[in-house]
Amino acid sequence: MPANAFNNHTSYGIGLGLRVPHYQHILSNKPVCDWFEIISENFMVDGGRPLEVLDQILEQYRVVQHGVSMYFGSAEKLNREHLTKLKRLVKRTNTPWLSDHLCWGSVDGRYTHDLLPMPYTKAVAKHTAEKIRAARDFLEVPIAVENVSSYAEFHASDMTEWEFLSEVVELADCGILLDVNNIYVSAMNHNFNPYDYVNNVPHHRVAQIHIAGHSKYRKYILDTHDHPVIDPVWKLYARAIQLVGPTATLLEWDASIPSFEEVHDEALKANQFLHSLTRSEPVGIA
Amino acid sequence: MTSLTPRWKTRTTSRPVAKAFIKPNDRLTSFERLQIYNRQYWFRIIDCFYDDYPGLRAVLGERRFRSLACAYLGKHPSSSFTLRNLGQNLESFLRDQPRWTRPRERMALDMARLEWARVVAFDGEARPMVSIDDLLGAKPTKLRLRLQPYLSLLELRYPLDDYLIALKKLSVESLRGEASNAVTQHHHTGVRQLHRPKAETIYVAVHRMENAIYYKRLTREQFLLLRALERNKTVEQACAQVDYASAEDIQSWFEMWASLGWFCQP
Numbered sequence: 001m002p003a004n005a006f007n008n009h010t011s012y013g014i015g016l017g018l019r020v021p022h023y024q025h026i027l028s029n030k031p032v033c034d035w036f037e038i039i040s041e042n043f044m045v046d047g048g049r050p051l052e053v054l055d056q057i058l059e060q061y062r063v064v065q066h067g068v069s070m071y072f073g074s075a076e077k078l079n080r081e082h083l084t085k086l087k088r089l090v091k092r093t094n095t096p097w098l099s100d101h102l103c104w105g106s107v108d109g110r111y112t113h114d115l116l117p118m119p120y121t122k123a124v125a126k127h128t129a130e131k132i133r134a135a136r137d138f139l140e141v142p143i144a145v146e147n148v149s150s151y152a153e154f155h156a157s158d159m160t161e162w163e164f165l166s167e168v169v170e171l172a173d174c175g176i177l178l179d180v181n182n183i184y185v186s187a188m189n190h191n192f193n194p195y196d197y198v199n200n201v202p203h204h205r206v207a208q209i210h211i212a213g214h215s216k217y218r219k220y221i222l223d224t225h226d227h228p229v230i231d232p233v234w235k236l237y238a239r240a241i242q243l244v245g246p247t248a249t250l251l252e253w254d255a256s257i258p259s260f261e262e263v264h265d266e267a268l269k270a271n272q273f274l275h276s277l278t279r280s281e282p283v284g285i286a
Numbered sequence: 287m288t289s290l291t292p293r294w295k296t297r298t299t300s301r302p303v304a305k306a307f308i309k310p311n312d313r314l315t316s317f318e319r320l321q322i323y324n325r326q327y328w329f330r331i332i333d334c335f336y337d338d339y340p341g342l343r344a345v346l347g348e349r350r351f352r353s354l355a356c357a358y359l360g361k362h363p364s365s366s367f368t369l370r371n372l373g374q375n376l377e378s379f380l381r382d383q384p385r386w387t388r389p390r391e392r393m394a395l396d397m398a399r400l401e402w403a404r405v406v407a408f409d410g411e412a413r414p415m416v417s418i419d420d421l422l423g424a425k426p427t428k429l430r431l432r433l434q435p436y437l438s439l440l441e442l443r444y445p446l447d448d449y450l451i452a453l454k455k456l457s458v459e460s461l462r463g464e465a466s467n468a469v470t471q472h473h474h475t476g477v478r479q480l481h482r483p484k485a486e487t488i489y490v491a492v493h494r495m496e497n498a499i500y501y502k503r504l505t506r507e508q509f510l511l512l513r514a515l516e517r518n519k520t521v522e523q524a525c526a527q528v529d530y531a532s533a534e535d536i537q538s539w540f541e542m543w544a545s546l547g548w549f550c551q552p
Binding site for chain 1: 306307308309311312313314316318320323326327331363364366367368369370407409410411412494497
């Protein structure tokens, strides 16, 4: 379901993360790019170059916000100051939807700046969903939560991650940012079939998809966003598109960043899967 | 989840705590899975510290800088959603615990202050400017001028502005030598090619213009006048701080500072 309530009924195509090394190229050459994703926290500042660049980008391009520190899964309440700054940015960018992660990352006012997995239980799902609803009500923009890649699982979990994600988004009535690379990374780290994950999330809630590269070590895979997308992840993406329909797709490349053209060419590989969808193929499973 | 925290503060209990909460898998123990996050955490914040304080690193040298980084970040973990504020307690930490910067305590402290001022200048708030025309006819006995939030006034014991500029030039030249598309790679190589500066008291305003950060040297009189304005003195009171400047000089200073956009409404 490409256009739905969770992406504010938009039909965005393939986008790129807006990254500092590409600023000059984008502002000088104005390359064609359907949309850019910005990391909200990089622009939740009071002034200076970040906002000047953002305003120039907004003149030419569509922008969607993606956050990394809302920490819906943290035990403490949402940070009011954070929400206020975020809302100011939402008004500036006019983002059609806003995403952040299904994770925790802060405790007692200390921040890890990481995306930490949670125990998958109904109680945690309820707590997390309440915070998502509160954030959505304050920000007044559809929210999509992203599945994270993880390296640890908890004894306390009594459901699978995809069951937990499904429970959270149903309780919160929010969208999903389906990160197929994260599904693959977690599947390899935790020995489950990534297709079980993709097949069993509520597809009608998928607002956006992420694809990315990662780094493989001897005993685990690390979600580093510093390589091209590998074939198994593309195949998983193809399956996701088959189930969800053509959906706003974003390539994340956040470290060892090559030229804009190289990153864009990598992202545009998604077209081979998007264009291979035919009317006869099932689109969306409610 | 909050019940985990108190038990993780001492290293001796980490393994049993990890085992109690985290499942092992066929490749990694519970503790090893936790260690992935621990390592990533320290890589992330130390990397950020390196990025924000290249001058301090040059002053102290690699070994002392790394020790300082671990000590500071251990005492002051991030308390903000943004890593931009990671260094906000560094100055007070260095004042309280000068042993981490011996024997260059003063130079290190001043460099930390200068590099924090850069952070503020980069994305600090800019309020609507007050132009020189706005000041015409205003009574100095009543007029108070606020300085832009992104502006920092510093008295330094060493010419560290020149040192930082030279360091940056050296770093850019070094990167050019390895130029590729990968402009975000972090090169934690030694930058000790420059001699540390000799002691010399300077006064500098760290500010920005058209999104570039500048260090503007000030005379002692200019510094005292601006600092008085910063402390909410009236223009008359601020000018009284300056004994050895003519009225014409002071007027030209105000014109210059107004043209730089330094003044804003209180």
